[in-house]
Ligand SMILES: *[C@@H]1O[C@H](CO)[C@@H](O)[C@H](O)[C@H]1NC(C)=O
Ligand SMILES: *[C@@H]1O[C@H](CO)[C@@H](O)[C@H](O)[C@H]1NC(C)=O
Ligand SMILES: *[C@@H]1O[C@H](CO)[C@@H](O)[C@H](O)[C@H]1NC(C)=O
């Protein structure tokens with residue numbers, strides 16, 4: 001018994017050593033040493049000297065972003081042919097001015113919805129029916145707008161759908177028209193960015209340090225004449241992202257805005273300016289939101305909005321190369 005047990009164990013308790021093979025082949029030896037030399041040359045030549053790798057760059061900035069959108073738009077035929085004004089509080093979501101923001105360029109408004117029964121929209125295949133038996137009472141319509149009541153009703157002359165209990169009338173995609181907030185092409189996006197490279201205690205802002213309160217209201221970004229004015233026209237952003245505002249604003253999209261800092265502390269501080277680039281990340285972007293209100297009888301209504309627009313995702317990257325000696329960093333800071 002004991003012996004059997006001991007024999008079953010050895011794999012676990014054995015100690016294994018590597019077996020070396022000494023090759024007396026000059027060719028293999030030369031290649032082996034040459035590889036060593038090549039790696040050494042790469043480290044000294046490229047990483048240390050050319051890339052200043054030994055100097056320890058800082059490519060992990062702490063940063064903050066404040067955004068502001070400016071503009072006003074008016075849309076016609078909103079509720080009972082009324083006009084609706086859209087200002088910053090209406091077309092920017094969320095409103096805190098973060099590095100991710102959504103600008104409304106189009107919408108489907110379903111106004112005056114109340115909780116009652118109505119015919120479901122036939123775009124939901126689960127709602128199409130030919131008799132009451134097709135509509136199981138109490139079941140929700142798959143991807144639909146309400147709970148089936150058990151009745152199959154006429155939607156129009158040719159199509160029947162299940163009756164539902166939900167927010168009625170249901171949303172109607174065919175009400176989506178050409179961009180409603182046309183003026184959005186002339187809206188402006190202000191992106192304030194402060195970066196801090198903790199390794200060198202080095203901070204920069206992309207805005208002009210001015211006491212003139214109107215400066216940012218009137219300026220537009222230009223890399224040569226106004227590099228410290230990060231105010232961009234929406235249409236320009238979309239154009240730079242390689243799209244047309246006209247087309248993209250109908251269904252919306254996601255645009256990545258990138259701020260890239262590359263600073264060499266051996267160079268004058270004025271040369272430490274960020275580059276801005278805009279890229280289309282995705283097309284079609286929408287979400288729903290609703291506002292609620294009550295009539296005199298405390299009956300609840302809501303206006304449902306399916307909002308289409310641009311989401312801007314702003315990111316910051318940066319790299320600071322240290323000065324060759326400590327004196328230069330002092331000068332840069334004293335500026
Ligand atoms: C959507 O609107 C169109 C045109 O106004 C109308 O013909 C259609 O019945 C509506 N659909 C729904 C589900 O209300
Ligand atoms: C009825 O509605 C369906 C689905 O929306 C539509 O395809 C069809 O043309 C409509 N028929 C009439 C007569 O309006
Ligand atoms: C945007 O501004 C330009 C120039 O001021 C103007 O010609 C154009 O009509 C404006 N666009 C809209 C949609 O108002």
Ligand SMILES: *[C@@H]1O[C@H](CO)[C@@H](O)[C@H](O)[C@H]1NC(C)=O
Pocket residue numbers: 201333
């Ligand atoms: C960083 O720089 C600021 C001024 O630019 C200075 O007040 C602060 O003491 C510095 N911090 C460190 C840790 O050197």
